[in-house]
Amino acid sequence: MSEDVGQQREVPINRAGMTRREFLRLTGGVIVLFALAPAAEPGTEGQPGPDSAEDLNAWLRIQPDGRVTIFAPAPEVGQGLRTSLAQMAAEELRAPVSCVEVVLGDTARAPRLAPDPDQPTLSAVGMRVRAAAAEARELLAAMAAEKWDVSRELVKLDGGQVVLLPRPGTAVSIGELIGGRRFVRRLGRPTPLTPPSEHQIIGESIARLDGPAIVRGQARYVGDVLLPNMAYAKLLRPPCLGARLVRADTRAASAQPGVIAVVHEGDLIAVVASRPNLAEKATRHIQATWEEGAHPEMSTLYQGLRASAELAEPARQQGDVEAALAGARRGYSASYRAAFIAHAPIEPHGAVATTEGATVVVYASTERPFAHREGVAEALGLRASQVRVITTAVGGAFGGKDGPEISVQAARLARAVGRPVMLTQSREEELTWNYFRPAALIDVRCGVGETGGIIAWDCDVFNCGARGAWPPYGFPHRRLRSYRCNAALRQGPWRGAGGPANAFAREVHLDHIASELGEDPIDFRLRHLSDRRMIRAIQAVAERYGWRVHRPPTGLGVGFACARDGGSCVAEIAEVEVERLSGQVCVRRVVVAQDSGLVVNPDNLRNQIEGAVVMGLGFTLREAVRYEQGRVLTRSFASYPILTFRDVPRIDILLPASRDLPPNGDGTPALYAIPAAVANAVFDAVGARVRELPLPPASIRAAANR
Amino acid sequence: MASQSEGIQIRVNGSLCQLEVDSSRSLLSVLRTELRLTGTKYGCGAGECGACTVLVDGEAVRSCIFPAGHAHGRTVTTIEGLAQGGRLHPVQEAFLEAQAFQCGYCTPGMIMGAVSLLRKEPNPTELEIRRALADHLCRCGVYPRIIRAVQLAAAKMSK
Numbered sequence: 033m034s035e036d037v038g039q040q041r042e043v044p045i046n047r048a049g050m051t052r053r054e055f056l057r058l059t060g061g062v063i064v065l066f067a068l069a070p071a072a073e074p075g076t077e078g079q080p081g082p083d084s085a086e087d088l089n090a091w092l093r094i095q096p097d098g099r100v101t102i103f104a105p106a107p108e109v110g111q112g113l114r115t116s117l118a119q120m121a122a123e124e125l126r127a128p129v130s131c132v133e134v135v136l137g138d139t140a141r142a143p144r145l146a147p148d149p150d151q152p153t154l155s156a157v158g159m160r161v162r163a164a165a166a167e168a169r170e171l172l173a174a175m176a177a178e179k180w181d182v183s184r185e186l187v188k189l190d191g192g193q194v195v196l197l198p199r200p201g202t203a204v205s206i207g208e209l210i211g212g213r214r215f216v217r218r219l220g221r222p223t224p225l226t227p228p229s230e231h232q233i234i235g236e237s238i239a240r241l242d243g244p245a246i247v248r249g250q251a252r253y254v255g256d257v258l259l260p261n262m263a264y265a266k267l268l269r270p271p272c273l274g275a276r277l278v279r280a281d282t283r284a285a286s287a288q289p290g291v292i293a294v295v296h297e298g299d300l301i302a303v304v305a306s307r308p309n310l311a312e313k314a315t316r317h318i319q320a321t322w323e324e325g326a327h328p329e330m331s332t333l334y335q336g337l338r339a340s341a342e343l344a345e346p347a348r349q350q351g352d353v354e355a356a357l358a359g360a361r362r363g364y365s366a367s368y369r370a371a372f373i374a375h376a377p378i379e380p381h382g383a384v385a386t387t388e389g390a391t392v393v394v395y396a397s398t399e400r401p402f403a404h405r406e407g408v409a410e411a412l413g414l415r416a417s418q419v420r421v422i423t424t425a426v427g428g429a430f431g432g433k434d435g436p437e438i439s440v441q442a443a444r445l446a447r448a449v450g451r452p453v454m455l456t457q458s459r460e461e462e463l464t465w466n467y468f469r470p471a472a473l474i475d476v477r478c479g480v481g482e483t484g485g486i487i488a489w490d491c492d493v494f495n496c497g498a499r500g501a502w503p504p505y506g507f508p509h510r511r512l513r514s515y516r517c518n519a520a521l522r523q524g525p526w527r528g529a530g531g532p533a534n535a536f537a538r539e540v541h542l543d544h545i546a547s548e549l550g551e552d553p554i555d556f557r558l559r560h561l562s563d564r565r566m567i568r569a570i571q572a573v574a575e576r577y578g579w580r581v582h583r584p585p586t587g588l589g590v591g592f593a594c595a596r597d598g599g600s601c602v603a604e605i606a607e608v609e610v611e612r613l614s615g616q617v618c619v620r621r622v623v624v625a626q627d628s629g630l631v632v633n634p635d636n637l638r639n640q641i642e643g644a645v646v647m648g649l650g651f652t653l654r655e656a657v658r659y660e661q662g663r664v665l666t667r668s669f670a671s672y673p674i675l676t677f678r679d680v681p682r683i684d685i686l687l688p689a690s691r692d693l694p695p696n697g698d699g700t701p702a703l704y705a706i707p708a709a710v711a712n713a714v715f716d717a718v719g720a721r722v723r724e725l726p727l728p729p730a731s732i733r734a735a736a737n738r
Numbered sequence: 739m740a741s742q743s744e745g746i747q748i749r750v751n752g753s754l755c756q757l758e759v760d761s762s763r764s765l766l767s768v769l770r771t772e773l774r775l776t777g778t779k780y781g782c783g784a785g786e787c788g789a790c791t792v793l794v795d796g797e798a799v800r801s802c803i804f805p806a807g808h809a810h811g812r813t814v815t816t817i818e819g820l821a822q823g824g825r826l827h828p829v830q831e832a833f834l835e836a837q838a839f840q841c842g843y844c845t846p847g848m849i850m851g852a853v854s855l856l857r858k859e860p861n862p863t864e865l866e867i868r869r870a871l872a873d874h875l876c877r878c879g880v881y882p883r884i885i886r887a888v889q890l891a892a893a894k895m896s897k
Binding site: 109110111112239240242243244246247248249250251252253255256258307308309376377378379380425426427428429430456458459635636639640642643644645646647668669670674675676677678680683 | 760763764767770771774775776777778779780781782783784786787789816817818820821826830833834837839840841842843844845846849867868869871872873874875876877878879880881882883884885
């Protein structure tokens with residue numbers, strides 16, 4: 033290279049040993065620590081053992097010059113967390129957002145927080161950040177009150193200063209107040225949060241803080257990490273799912289250009305080379321013998337789920353479902369299915385690992401840095417404190433990067449070759465070897481009573497888990513049973529887990545019953561609902577679309593669905609056009625009303641909801657992992673088609689907010705209702721009642737032309 | 739395909755680069771690994787997602803399937819070369835204004851695709867934008883905002 037083209041800073045090696053403890057002891061300032069909430073069970077938060085020294089648990093630090101740093105366990109995965117957390121801290125400290133720095137997803141610098149599937153990250157992390165910032169605010173206010181010998185009520189924080197209210201113009205900077213000393217406060221007792229009526233920064237559509245780096249190509253993802261002496265690894269993959277490596281001759285591969293080592297440790301076999309392309313080429317020279325196991329077949333997927341089912345948790349019930357079903361005036365039963373789908377982030381999985389003495393540092397692309405830390409520690413026989421996971425920018429995850437496998441593989445390879453190793457997946461690997469969203473089979477039995485209302489609802493959920501399956505409606509007799517099954521493919525966490533599949537089954541079934549009874553689908557739901565937030569969301573979406581007044585022209589259909597997820601209520605209307613000859617569905621318009629409690633950043637929440645609608649349309653219309661004889665067939669974007677610019681409908685979003693509730697806002701709830709809204713619209717358009725995701729064009733065509 | 743190390747000369751973001759690399763290697767790999775221009779992303783390696791889009795002599799190409807040797811003697815512009823004198827390109831500004839990203843991974847390729855489109859068609863209709871960018875994938879689903887960003891950029895550039 034003759035000239036300096038875009039010289040890049042080398043990433044300094046951050047020793048795992050450079051702990052929060054050292055970091056926080058360097059200088060003075062205000063530090064607000066994590067502490068167990070009195071009601072929390074031991075071990076659910078904070079970490080027991082040698083790592084639990086209290087100064088490792090800082091949420092927030094104010095430096096002597098007044099700059100604020102937040103430490104949070106969750107990373108930025110595109111959900112705008114960095115910006116939302118900065119807004120929440122700035123609000124409580126009455127400081128400009130620009131003076132808040134946010135450190136995300138670094139296990140050596142952030143407190144550990146046990147993931148809670150029922151609480152969105154924004155709420156779980158955000159409410160703690162707010163509490164920490166409020167605690168710091170109260171401390172600073174008390175210090176200023178003491179300095180001026182006045183009561184707390186007579187001082188307030190404003191713009192990075194503390195001001196004396198009775199004497200405008202009298203103020204002291206936070207830096208001056210701190211005066212180089214060190215103050216430590218512990219969270220635990222309730223600190224007053226700023227009430228919503230006084231919010232000035234929360235609720236503002238502040239632009240993403242990482243936006244400028246993103247549009248300049250400077251956001252640093254895991255594949256952009258460069259460590260001195262770093263090598264590149266490529267795994268040798270088995271010929272089919274479930275195959276076991278019997279033996280391998282690695283001599284020819286070792287002799288290939290650029291090859292540093294061929295690592296073969298138990299189940300792990302990989303080439304480490306000086307360049308990524310050379311590592312990949314050399315894997316083809318490994319002579320490997322594999323023993324193929326059972327070959328999963330897609331054709332028997334749903335039979336297999338039913339045949340292997342075991343009750344996963346005790347049935348949840350209310351009333352006496354069997355008796356109510358037996359006594360019902362009319363009964364409606366049906367089965368619903370949803371295919372395996374792939375997370376398919378545009379950034380495939382990757383990790384960079386380096387070992388230094390007894391410690392390991394991993395640069396990871398994940399939503400769960402602490403899970404990666406623990407996975408690496410376990411695999412390498414280290415204590416968790418000997419592993420540091422630094423989360424880079426994440427190029428999409430959707431639950432697919434929770435599992436620590438790739439970080440473990442990179443760490444094992446780095447240890448084996450004694451130098452930093454980058455391990456990344458190709459698109460084919462990404463779509464073949466990672467876990468998928470569980471396929472789902474859902475049976476619904478429902479009974480309607482004398483007055484035409486639903487009196488009994490019995491739901492059996494196979495394989496996808498019970499999330500979102502308990503009906504939000506006031507049916508007097510309800511039962512939910514969730515079954516664990518032997519799934520043919522590897523499966524794991526996914527945005528909302530089984531929620532979208534469960535909502536699909538319920539909302540299509542309700543639509544079917546309403547139609548059989550000759551009732552309006554929205555009125556039919558409203559007669560079973562008492563949740564005021566849900567009713568408000570439904571009314572908002574119906575009004576915006578014009579449900580009562582607007583009938584789409586022939587060939588078009590309109591469908592409704594609603595759902596509850598955690599603290600959010602969502603209602604959606606989809607308008608579709610169905611091509612009778614092909615059964616192809618074109619979604620023209622989607623209207624969403626989502627109440628997610630307090631809205632921290634409305635534009636960001638809209639962005640999340642728009643994205644969820646688009647992703648949801650993908651698995652409603654066409655996404656399915658296909659496999660045959662143990663081979664995944666959908667190994668490229670050509671065979672696993674996600675939604676594109678061509679398919680995107682007009683999307684209207686309404687945000688009826690409940691400001692007194694925690695901020696639950698992310699895109700997940702909007703994913704729940706979209707499949708059923710579209711399926712119900714297809715029925716409205718051509719009379720095809722489809723109970724399978726993705727909606728098979730052949731079934732639509734057949735039903736439409738019947 | 740016979741592959742061997744040979745001298746390749748490419749003008750990248752205004753600077754002349756002399757490279758000794760296997761000329762069959764992808765331009766993406768050479769940009770990222772040899773020149774450390776990591777703004778251009780790998781998404782699929784098959785020209786199907788657009789994350790690796792760069793301009794070669796002003797034309798958008800998929801650098802993951804474009805052999806480095808084919809760029810010999812030509813001009814390559816990557817996302818890093820778009821801002822001039824510290825000032826963002828109007829398309830970059832428009833992406834910020836419309837907040838047209840979530841995870842940001844596809845964004846550099848989207849921006850390069852949009853720059854290429856607006857060079858050919860300074861005032862595209864919405865349908866033309868959808869068609870021109872149809873092979874750019876965004877898994878976060880930010881498409882509606884990207885369409886708006888391209889419209890905004892077109893308006894800025896026609897001023």
